[in-house]
Amino acid sequence: GESVGLHLPTLSVQEGDNSIINCAYSNSASDYFIWYKQESGKGPQFIIDIRSNMDKRQGQRVTVLLNKTVKHLSLQIAATQPGDSAVYFCAENMEGSYIPTFGRGTSLIVHP
């Protein structure tokens, strides 16, 4: 079947480089944001989240930055590895809502 990664923006990097994936969100009332990783043939996997009272949150090799002024979210992956190759997409939600809005995603390709 056709890969979900087709028709998406693509970021190609070399192994060991840092990667930055961007997401513009639509609702200024959104106050909770999530990044997902989706490898080919698998379901989306939670990576990291951030609430709107923060502008930065760090995980293991990943950092999420939130700029509420311009409604922009980014995911930084340090020392990118071939295993990081996947589609990455963001989701936004509001307090009290159980229906998030998902972005279409970016395909990250890591070259050894």
Add this chain to the structure above:
Amino acid sequence: DAGITQSPRHKVTETGTPVTLRCHQTENHRYMYWYRQDPGHGLRLIHYSYGVKDTDKGEVSDGYSVSRSKTEDFLLTLESATSSQTSVYFCAISESISGGETQYFGPGTRLLVL
């Protein structure tokens, strides 16, 4: 993986036949969801459930129905499958972390309607 399984994982069927996909969770989550994922569209919500026998429509519900008779199972039925319903279907649950509702997804069901 939040204890979510989907069955079948792959299915090929013919136009006009009924198809039922099953989602099973083991952690007693209240909210469950069905999404479809197609190239160029990302994840689109079909239906969701907020409890046993409590369901509501998503943005692409036409041609689909759901049932939830037990907390652990959420069924998606295509009453009469069409080629436009060829897609990858994901089930998800919602869990509150960091004060926000986060969705966790199953492995997906790849459906081909001929």
